[in-house]
Amino acid sequence: MAKYTPMIEQYLTVKEQAQDAFLFFRLGDFYEMFFEDAIKASRELEITLTGREGGGEERIPMCGVPYHSAEGYIQRLIEKGYKVAICEQMEDPTVTKGMVRREIVRVVTPGTIMEGKTIADKSNNYLVCVTESDRMMSLAACDISTGELYVTSVPSSVEWLRDEIGIYEPSEMIGDSSMLELIQAEQIQWSRPVVYTPWEKQDERLVRSQFGEAAWARLDPERQHCVAVLISYLSETQRRSLGQLTQFSPYEPGHYMILDPFTRRNLELVETVRDRSKKGSLLWLLDRSQTSMGARLLRRWIDKPLLNLKPIEERLEAVDHLYNQFILREDLKGSLNEIYDLERLVARIAFGNANGRDLNALKVSLQQIPALKELCASSSSSTLRRIAGEMDECKDLSEAIERTIVEDPPVSVRDGGLIKPGCHEHLDELREASVNGKRWIAELEAKEREVTGIRSLKIGFNKVFGYYIEVTKANVGSLPDGRYERKQTLTNAERYVTPELKEKEGLILEAQEKMVDLEYVLFTELRERLASEISRLQLLAEKVAELDVYQSLAAVSAEQGFVKPILTDGYDLVVEAGRHPVVEAVMKESSFIANATQLTRNEAGILLITGPNMAGKSTYMRQVALISIMAQIGCFVPAGKAEVPMIDRIFTRIGAADDLIGGQSTFMVEMADIQVMTEKATPRSLIIIDELGRGTSTSEGMAIAQAVIEYVHDTIGCKSLVSTHFHELAHLEDSLKGLRNYSMAVQESGENVHFLRKLVPGPAGSSYGIYCARLAGLPSSIIGRAYSLLQGVEQGAAQVAVSQEIPQQPLTPSIEVPAVAELEASEGIEAAQEPVVKVGEVVQLSIFGEEEMKPSAKAAAPAEKADPSLNQIVETIKSIDVMNMTPLQAMQLLNELKMKARNL
C-alpha cells in the first residue's frame, strides 16, 4: 500500500463517498481532480493533465479548474451524462492549523441541476424514481428546479412503466435495480440521454417532516415507498434544504388518456419524428404561452389528456370565453408577459441560491397579480372567476422585497450594494460613516493641493494599497519632507500615504466591511422569509400557469379557425370538415383539404382506407387522433364541427416509429405493437394502423391484416382507422357490419396524377406506387423494370393466395373518382387549390421499396391484336419504348401481353 501525503489521504477518503462521480476537490482557488478522475476529466473537458507528488511511488495524475469558472465545466460534464461531487473546504485555511476539513457539499447529477443551459426555460428536467412492491409498480417524478413532484402506481406492467416514463422524458432514473434493467432492456431511444442509478435506500423520517404527517398518511404504502426512495437520493446528493418540495401530486393513470411513447412520437405531439425538434409538433402549434410555467403546463396537458367530461368542460369554458373576448385575451397576455418563471424563482429561493435580481424578478411578477386577478374576477367566465378567487396576491411578500432590495442589485449577494437606504438603521449609520469618510477624503485632497501647491495631486484607492496620495514625478520635489511615506512608484508618478489618511482609511474600510456583512444578513433574512412562504407562491404559480394555457389555447384556436368540440360520453366520433392542425398551419401556398369522419356504433367503427401513396391517408388518420387529443386537453379543434367521445387510449402503428427500437425487424415491431393493442384496447380506444400487414410476404401480410381487422371488429369493438395497400381486403365490408371502405381520391390526367386529398366512400383501385417512385426521381431503367415485373408479382401473389386459402376477392373495382367539380361542390374546395404533384416533387413515400399489389389496369394504351405465337410476343416486348410510355400505357400493355401468354 502506497503511503500518501495527508492531503491525498483526505482526498481518497472523500472520494470513497462519490465513486460514481467526478470529485471536484477544493484546493485554494481551484477544484482539483486526481487519479482516474483527472485522466477522464482532462479528456472530457479538454484541459491539461499534469501530475504531482503525493507520497506514493509515482506522480499522481492531476487536473483542475478555477473555482470561479467551475460552473461551466460542471455543466459540460452533466450534459455528457456524468455526475459531479463538489468537495469544499469547511474551515478557513488562514486560521486553521494543519489540514482543513473538507466535505462534499453537493452532488450535481443530470436530474438534480438547478440552472444552466441544460434546464431549458420552457421544459422540465425530471428525475424519475421507479420501485416495485407488493406487485405494484410505482413511479415518482420530480423536478427540483420547479418544485414539482408527481407520484403514481399501477399493478405491475412494463408497458405502463414505459408509457409513463415516456411522458416525463427524465434525464436521470433511480430506483430498484431490477426495474432499471427492465427499462434499459426495452432499448427505447429517449429524446435525451438518461443516467441510471440503482438506489434502494429510503428515508421515511425525512419525507414525513418534509411533507407533513397528514399528507403522508394519505399516500398509498407503495407510493410512500417510492417517494421515500426519491427523497433519500435527493437528500444524499443535494445535502441541503429542499424547501421547494412542499407537496406531492398523486394521480391515477386511469384518469388520463394513455399514449405510449411511439404514439406520442407518431402523432408528433411534442416533437417531430424527423429531427425531434419542437417546431412542427402539436405543442409548437398550440404554445402561445407568455410564461415558462404556462409552457410547461401546456406540455403536461398535451402529455395527459383528460378522460372526465367535467374538468374538460371547465377548461373549454375558459378557452371559449377568451376565444370570443379578444380584448380580455390581449390584456391577459400583456400582464402575463411581465411575469417571470415563478416556479424556478421560488425553487431557487428555497434552495438558497437566489440573488437580489431573482428577488426583484419575483417582486415585478407579484406586482402583476392584482391586475391579472381583476381581469379574471370581472369576466363572465366561471373558470376564470374561480381562478381569480384562488389567487393569492402575496402583497406582503412583494412589499417586503420592495422595501428591502435596491432597483438594480448586483449579481453577487456577498459584495453589498443590495439593500435600500431606510431599510435598516444600523446599516444606514454604517453607510453614513463610510460616506462621511469619503467626503473627508475629498476634502483632504483639496487641502493637500493647497498645502503643497500641486494642482494635479489626487487621492485614489486600490485593493492592495488602500487610499494613497498620487503626485506626478515632475511635482515630487514640491512635497514637503516628513509626513509623506512612499508606497508605490509608477512610471510617471509616486504614491504616498500619510498617518491621518491611514487612520481614516481604517475607519472607512471597517464600516464598509461591516456594511457588506450586514447587507448579506439582511438579504438572507428576506430570502428565508420568502422561503417560508413557498407554498403560497407555488400555488399562485399554478394559477398563473393555468391562465396562461387558456389564453394560449384561445389565441391559437381563434387564429386557426378552430371550433369548440361537443364532448360526449358516448361512442360516436363525428367530425365535419376536419383538418390536420399542424400540416394546415405550415402549408404555404395551397390550402388544406378538409375531410369528414364518421366513426359510429351504428354505421361503422372501422374505416378501411385505401388509396395511392401520397394521397393523404396518414395525414388524415393522424388528424382524427389529434382532434381527439386536442378536445380532451380542453382545446378547440380544427374542424367545421366535431362531436368527440372520451377516448381512453390511442394506439398508432405508423411506419415512422420503427427506428425507435433497435435490433428488431419492422415486422416484428409491428406485431409486438399489435399484440399490446389486442391486450390493452377497450371499446373506448382509438386504433390507427397505417399500412397494416406490410413487412412480410404479401399473402401472409394480407392474412394477418384481415385477421387483425376481424379481431378489432368482433372482439375489441373500438373505433379504428386502418390504411392498407391490400385492396383485396375491401371485401371485408361485406362480412363485417361495422367496417366501411374509404379511399383517398385521385384524378388522372395525362402524365399527372392529381391528389385530391379527399376521403371518399369505396375502395381505391391502384396504389400508383411505381408512379410515385418516378415522381421521386428514380432512374428510368428501374421504373421500366418495375413495370415489367409488376405482372409477375401479380401472378405470384394470386397463386400464393390460392395455395394458402386466403379468401379470394373479385378484382377490386377501380373506384369511381368523383369529378373534381363534384368534390368542390360538396366541400367548397376551390379548383385553384387542387394539389397537383408533378414529376420531381417528392412529398412522402413511406411504402417505397415494398411489394406492389395490384394496380388496376385501365384501357388506355393502343395494343396490337392478340397473336398466339410466342415469337410475336417476344417481338412486341422488344419493340417497347419503355421510356416514352405513360405508366397506364405500360400497365395496359402488360395486361395485353399476359392475355396473349395465357392463350399460348
Ligand SMILES: Nc1ncnc2c1ncn2[C@@H]1O[C@H](COP(=O)(O)OP(=O)(O)OP(=O)(O)O)[C@@H](O)[C@H]1O
Ligand atoms: N388534406 C390534405 N390537404 C392538403 N394536403 C394534404 C392533405 N393531406 C395530406 N396532404 C399533403 O400530402 C402529403 C402526403 O400525405 P400522407 O403522407 O398523408 O399520404 P399517404 O397517403 O399516407 O402516403 P403514403 O402511403 O405514401 O405514406 C403530406 O405531406 C401533405 O403535405
